[in-house]
Structures are given as structure tokens and as C-alpha cells.
Amino acid sequence: MSEGTISVKLKVWRQKNGQESGHFEDYQMDDVSTSSSFLEMLDLLNEKLIDEDKDPVAFDHDCREGICGMCSLTINGIPHGKNALQTTCQLHMRSFQDGDTITIEPFRAHPFPVIRDLAVDRTSFERIMQSGGYVTQRIGAAQDANALPIGKEVADRAMDAAACIGCGACVAVCPNASAMLFTSAKMTQLNMLPQGRPEKDRRSLNMVAQMDAEGFGNCTNIGECSAACPKGISMDFIAMMNRDYAVARVKSFFGAA
Amino acid sequence: MSSLVKKYLMALTGFVLVGFVCGHMLGNLQMFLHPDWINEYAYKLQHLPYGLLWVVRLVLLITVIVHVVVAVQLVLENRRARGGENYAAKAKLQATFASKTMRYTGLVLLAFIIFHILHFTVQSVHPEFKELHTEITGTGTLWHVYDHLKPMGHTNQHDVYAMVGIGFSPHFWYVPAFYIFSMALLCMHLTHGVASMFQSLGLRNSVWTPRLRKLALVIGWVVFLGFSSLPVAGLLQAFPHQDHIQAQYEHTFDGGAAHSDAAAHNH
Ligand code: HEM
Ligand code: FES
Numbered sequence: 393m394s395e396g397t398i399s400v401k402l403k404v405w406r407q408k409n410g411q412e413s414g415h416f417e418d419y420q421m422d423d424v425s426t427s428s429s430f431l432e433m434l435d436l437l438n439e440k441l442i443d444e445d446k447d448p449v450a451f452d453h454d455c456r457e458g459i460c461g462m463c464s465l466t467i468n469g470i471p472h473g474k475n476a477l478q479t480t481c482q483l484h485m486r487s488f489q490d491g492d493t494i495t496i497e498p499f500r501a502h503p504f505p506v507i508r509d510l511a512v513d514r515t516s517f518e519r520i521m522q523s524g525g526y527v528t529q530r531i532g533a534a535q536d537a538n539a540l541p542i543g544k545e546v547a548d549r550a551m552d553a554a555a556c557i558g559c560g561a562c563v564a565v566c567p568n569a570s571a572m573l574f575t576s577a578k579m580t581q582l583n584m585l586p587q588g589r590p591e592k593d594r595r596s597l598n599m600v601a602q603m604d605a606e607g608f609g610n611c612t613n614i615g616e617c618s619a620a621c622p623k624g625i626s627m628d629f630i631a632m633m634n635r636d637y638a639v640a641r642v643k644s645f646f647g648a649a
Numbered sequence: 650m651s652s653l654v655k656k657y658l659m660a661l662t663g664f665v666l667v668g669f670v671c672g673h674m675l676g677n678l679q680m681f682l683h684p685d686w687i688n689e690y691a692y693k694l695q696h697l698p699y700g701l702l703w704v705v706r707l708v709l710l711i712t713v714i715v716h717v718v719v720a721v722q723l724v725l726e727n728r729r730a731r732g733g734e735n736y737a738a739k740a741k742l743q744a745t746f747a748s749k750t751m752r753y754t755g756l757v758l759l760a761f762i763i764f765h766i767l768h769f770t771v772q773s774v775h776p777e778f779k780e781l782h783t784e785i786t787g788t789g790t791l792w793h794v795y796d797h798l799k800p801m802g803h804t805n806q807h808d809v810y811a812m813v814g815i816g817f818s819p820h821f822w823y824v825p826a827f828y829i830f831s832m833a834l835l836c837m838h839l840t841h842g843v844a845s846m847f848q849s850l851g852l853r854n855s856v857w858t859p860r861l862r863k864l865a866l867v868i869g870w871v872v873f874l875g876f877s878s879l880p881v882a883g884l885l886q887a888f889p890h891q892d893h894i895q896a897q898y899e900h901t902f903d904g905g906a907a908h909s910d911a912a913a914h915n916h
Contacts, residue, residue: 403737416737469740495738502732565742567749568727572652600653609730610652610723613845614749619742628854635851637653 397423398490402437404449405497410505410513416495426486430473431456431463433485450509456481458622461557464564465510466497471561471620479559479622499564503571503606514560516606517574521558523602524595525578527587540586553581555623562617562625568609573617575603576633577625583636593640593649600637652726655719660849662716663842667868669709670835674875677813680882684810684890688785691809717759724752747841754834761831768816768824775816777901783808783893814894815902817883825880836873840865 399422407414419440424433431453438448454462463480467473473483488494496510504512542550554577562573579599582588588595611630618627643649650658679686694702747754764774772778784804817825843865847853853861882888886895 414734466736466738469736469738470742474740497736497738500732500734500736502730567731567744569730569732570652570727600651604652607730608652609727610655612723612727612748612751613841613848614744616742616744626855627848631848631851631853633851634653634656634849637651638657638851641654 396426398426398485398488398492400424400433400485400488400491401493403493403495404437404510406447406449406509407498407506409508414506414509424485426484428485429456429481430465430467430483430485431481450507450511452511453481458482459557461559464499464512464514464559464561466499466564468495469497471499471564472559472622476619477622477624479557482622499560501560501563501566501569501608503569503608504560504563512560514558516608517558517560517571519606520571520575520599520602521578524591524598525582527582528591529587542585546584550581550585552626553577553584553629556581556621556625557623559622561620561622563608565616565620566609566611567614567616568612570611570617571603571606571608572611572630572633573621573625573627575599576629580629580632580636583632592636593643596633596636596640597644597649600633655723656849658715658719659723660846662712662719663846665708665712666716667839667843667846669712670839670872671868674872677879678875680810680813680879680888682889684783684808684893685785687810687813688783688806688808692785692806695807713759713762717755720752720755745841747837748845751838751841754838757831757834758838761827761834764827769812772812774824775821778812778816780901781808781811781815781897782806783811783897808897810888810890811894811897813879814883814888814891815898817880818886818894818898819884820898820902822884825883828880829877832873832876835876836869838869839872840869843868 399420402419402421403416404419405414406417419437421433421437424436428436431451434449434451441448452462452464454460456463458479458481461479463472465472465480467480467483472478472480473487475483475487498504498506498510498512499514500512503516504514507513556574556577558574558578560574563569563571566573579595582595583592613627613630615627618625640649676687676690679690768774769778782805785806815821817828844858844861847857847861888894
């Protein structure tokens with residue numbers, strides 16, 4: 393791995409809280425190792441700021457290995473930065489050139505209010521999950537693993553949907569701030585499996601209702617969500633959700649859902 | 650109304666409008682045949698039984714209203730969802746220009762629809778259009794080809810052929826220019842809209858995505874070329890019976906103008 397250092401200029405969004413308005417502040421970062429991750433670079437910035445007795449920049453992160461969905465950041469206009477299929481925590485400074493100016497903004501959307509600086513409140517996603525992103529299970533001994541055969545193709549497709557880590561990049565990048573990629577992945581991963589089928593209609597109706605109640609926008613099939621998604625979730629799942637919801641609405645109209 | 654119900658309404662009304670647009674285009678292309686074709690076609694539409702013409706008009710009107718009203722609702726909701734603060738750095742990943750300009754192309758289409766109705770249906774843009782009359786002899790139409798059918802032989806019927814020829818003539822060059830411009834925007838609206846329709850209704854998967862994209866592209870371009878051929882032919886005075894159009898123009902527009910000029914002169 394090429395070991396070197398670069399200097400970059402950061403334009404960072406600073407905002408005290410959801411009530412006050414924010415602004416950009418510029419920071420010069422010199423001698424940043426190209427092997428350091430983007431978040432490590434921000435850690436260095438924060439150490440510097442703390443040394444200078446200034447407020448560190450608040451940003452979200454947890455696992456730092458691309459699986460928890462906690463990191464965010466819109467980097468030069470793209471959630472999780474320009475590299476495809478990558479979370480911010482997996483982005484490294486070798487993806488930047490010496491002398492680059494990097495603009496860092498929060499994931500912007502009305503249902504993602506800023507908590508502080510680059511950290512936004514994504515509990516609207518939690519409430520969508522609570523409205524139906526689960527299966528109801530009896531507790532007790534797990535049933536035999538082979539008692540419920542699931543075709544390989546269906547299992548694979550369900551796993552593709554389940555790859556969603558719920559980071560919110562789809563909402564952040566969408567011109568309509570729509571959460572349909574997230575909601576559809578979380579809905580159809582269960583709808584297409586036998587374990588999820590008993591609650592399929594209820595799940596479809598409730599998750600869409602909650603998504604709307606949170607104030608997310610309406611998909612116009614532009615496709616930026618899929619392109620920005622660190623897990624490459626396909627818009628096929630939105631089509632599936634549209635289908636499942638239509639069926640559920642018709643069934644509920646006739647009192648059958 | 651939930652977000653998805655609004656999407657279904659957009660797609661279903663869009664589907665009806667696409668169907669109408671394709672049928673309308675085929676009807677219009679009769680302008681490249683003998684004048685009797687389009688005049689007879691227009692006569693038959695005007696004389697549909699059971700007031701069917703008004704039923705169709707009403708259905709289309711409701712369709713357009715639903716399409717536009719829901720579109721406006723969606724645009725407003727999406728703007729609210731995006732929030733007050735815009736990104737300082739803007740980037741585009743893969744979105745097509747057509748997909749991001751649906752609201753604008755749609756708005757121009759709405760203006761076009763209103764103008765088009767005033768132009769050729771109400772005929773208030775050029776009231777002279779109402780005075781264009783001709784005989785429908787059936788020459789060159791199917792009545793002629795199958796000679797066991799009697800030609801219609803209507804006299805003094807509205808001369809739609811001349812109306813379109815004059816309406817798109819270089820005398821009013823800005824009118825055909827606006828038509829061509831609007832059809833280019835309709836092409837854009839459809840290259841996204843037709844593919845989007847299937848996604849909104851959930852009738853799509855990754856196998857069908859490239860096929861639907863191509864279908865949308867083909868429909869968009871066929872509609873553009875098919876419709877635009879008329880204003881283009883009008884501007885170039887290239888309709889097959891241009892002499893008939895010219896004669897009708899001189900009779901109704903030039904002649905009329907010369908007439909009133911002379912009358913004004915006499916006073
Ligand atoms: C000849 C007339 C028109 C035709 C054939 C047409 C066709 C379509 C179709 C097929 C769609 C896709 C439906 C979907 O899946 O969402 C669509 C969407 C749309 N149309 Fe139209 N339309 C017409 C006129 C208009 C007008 C007058 C407006 C006025 C504002 C408009 C605004 C929109 C908008 C905003 C969308 C949603 C865009 C999106 O989902 O990305 N359209 N149209
Ligand atoms: S911090 Fe867990 S995915 Fe980035």
C-alpha cells in the first residue's frame with residue numbers, strides 16, 4: 393500500500409443544535425497519512441480542536457467496519473463519498489489528492505434533523521422499523537432448521553435486501569428525500585420469506601403509513617438512492633414494495649387484510 | 650392519500666395519456682395522405698353516436714386534472730421533505746436530465762395542451778379556421794379502395810386538412826415552432842415517464858429494467874418524430890396537397906383580408 397501524506401482543506405458544517413442555523417468552517421489538515429481512514433482524519437482534526445480549546449466536530453460512527461450503518465457524512469455532495477459500495481468509515485485518504493478541498497455536510501433531509509454539526513437524528517428510521525420491520529415469533533426451542541425449505545433464489549434475494557444497514561444515505565442523496573429504498577428493503581426482506589408472510593399485508597400497510605407520517609418524500613424513480621447505497625440495494629425492492637402495498641390496499645378494502 | 654397511492658395515480662393517468670398520445674399521433678399522420686382521409690376521420694369523430702365524443706373528452710379532462718393535481722402535491726411534499734438547508738456541494742451520480750425535469754417539462758406540456766385546444770378545437774386563436782369548408786368526396790380513402798362502399802359525399806364539411814396546413818404554415822411560424830418545442834419536451838417527459846410508470850406500479854424487475862428503458866426511449870422518439878413531422882411539413886410547405894392548403898388560405902385569410910382592406914378603403 394502506498395504510504396504517503398497529503399494536505400487537504402476541509403470545509404466542515406458546524407451547527408450548535410437543531411434550533412440554531414449552521415455555517416461552514418474551514419480547517420487545514422497537513423501531513424495526513426493516505427493510509428488513514430476518513431474518520432481517523434476527522435479524529436485528528438478533533439484532537440487538534442481540543443488542543444486549541446475549541447469544540448470538536450460531532451459526527452456519528454460506531455463499528456468502523458462498514459456493517460453497523462452508524463457513520464454518515466455527505467462528502468463533496470455524495471453521502472459516504474464518491475467511492476461506490478462504501479461507507480464513510482471504509483473511505484480512506486488515499487481516495488483524495490494533495491491540495492483537495494473537501495466539503496463535509498450532514499445527511500440532509502427534513503426527517504433527519506441535525507443534532508449537532510454532522511450528527512443527525514435518524515430515529516425516524518427506527519419508528520419505520522417498529523411499525524412492521526420484524527416478524528412475530530413464539531419464544532421457545534427453535535424449530536428444526538430444515539423444516540422450512542426456502543428456495544435458493546428467494547433466500548439470496550432476501551439476503552440482498554437484508555444487506556441494508558439503515559444508514560440513510562438513500563434519503564440524503566434523494567432529490568425528494570424519499571425513504572422508499574430503505575423502507576422497501578426492510579419490508580420485502582421479510583415479505584418474501586415464509587416467516588414474514590403471515591404479517592405481510594399488515595407490514596406493508598403500516599410501514600408505508602409510518603414512512604409517510606415521518607415526512608419523507610415520494611420516489612420519482614430517479615435512482616440516485618441505489619447509486620449512493622453502500623450496500624448497492626436495488627430499486628427492484630421498491631417495485632416489490634409498490635406491488636405488495638397495492639395488493640394489501642385492495643385486500644384491506646375488501647376487509648381481507 | 651398515501652405516497653404510494655399518489656404514485657399509482659400518476660402512473661395510471663400517465664398510462665392513459667400515453668395511450669391517447671399514441672392514438673392521436675396515428676390519426677394526425679393522415680395529413681400525409683389525401684385530404685379526404687383526415688377530413689373524413691374528423692367528421693366521424695364529430696359524429697360519434699351516444700355523445701361518445703364528450704365521454705372521451707371528459708375522461709381525458711379528468712385524467713389530465715388528476716395527473717397535474719397529484720403532480721403538484723408530490724412536488725410540494727418532496728420540497729418539504731428535502732428541508733430548508735440545501736447541500737452546498739452538489740453532485741450527480743446517475744440521474745438522467747429527463748428524470749429531474751419532469752415537473753418543468755410537464756408544466757410546459759400543460760401550457761401546450763391549453764394552447765393546442767384553443768388552436769384547433771375551440772379555434773379561437775384563428776377564428777378564420779371555422780370558415781374553412783370543403784367537400785368530402787372520399788377520393789383516395791378506403792371508400793375509394795373498396796369500391797363496393799359508397800363514398801360519403803358530404804359537402805360543406807369542416808376542412809381540417811387545410812386548417813392544419815394553414816395553422817402550421819410559415820405565416821404563423823411561431824406556432825409550429827412552439828409545437829416542435831413542446832413535442833421535444835413530451836419526448837423527454839416520456840423517456841422517463843414510460844419507464845417510471847412500470848416501477849410505480851411494481852411491474853418491473855432487474856431483467857425488465859433495460860427493456861423498459863428502451864421501450865420508453867422508443868415511445869418518446871416515435872411520438873416526437875410522428876408529431877413533429879406535421880409542423881415541420883407545414884413550415885416547409887411540404888404536405889402532399891399543398892395547393893389545396895394554399896387555395897384555402899387565399900380564400901379565407903388573404904382574400905378576406907384584401908376584402909376588408911378594400912372595404913376600409915372605400916370609406
Ligand atoms: C401529454 C401529456 C402527458 C403525458 C403523456 C404524461 C405522461 C406521464 C407518465 C407516463 C408519467 C410517469 C408516471 C409515474 O410512474 O409516475 C408521468 C409523470 C409525471 N408527469 Fe406527466 N404526462 C403528461 C402531462 C403532464 C403535465 C401537463 C404535467 C404537469 C405538471 C405532468 C407532470 C408530471 C410529473 C410531475 C410526473 C412525475 C414525475 C416522476 O415521477 O418523476 N405531466 N407523466
Ligand atoms: S461506522 Fe459502522 S458502518 Fe460505518
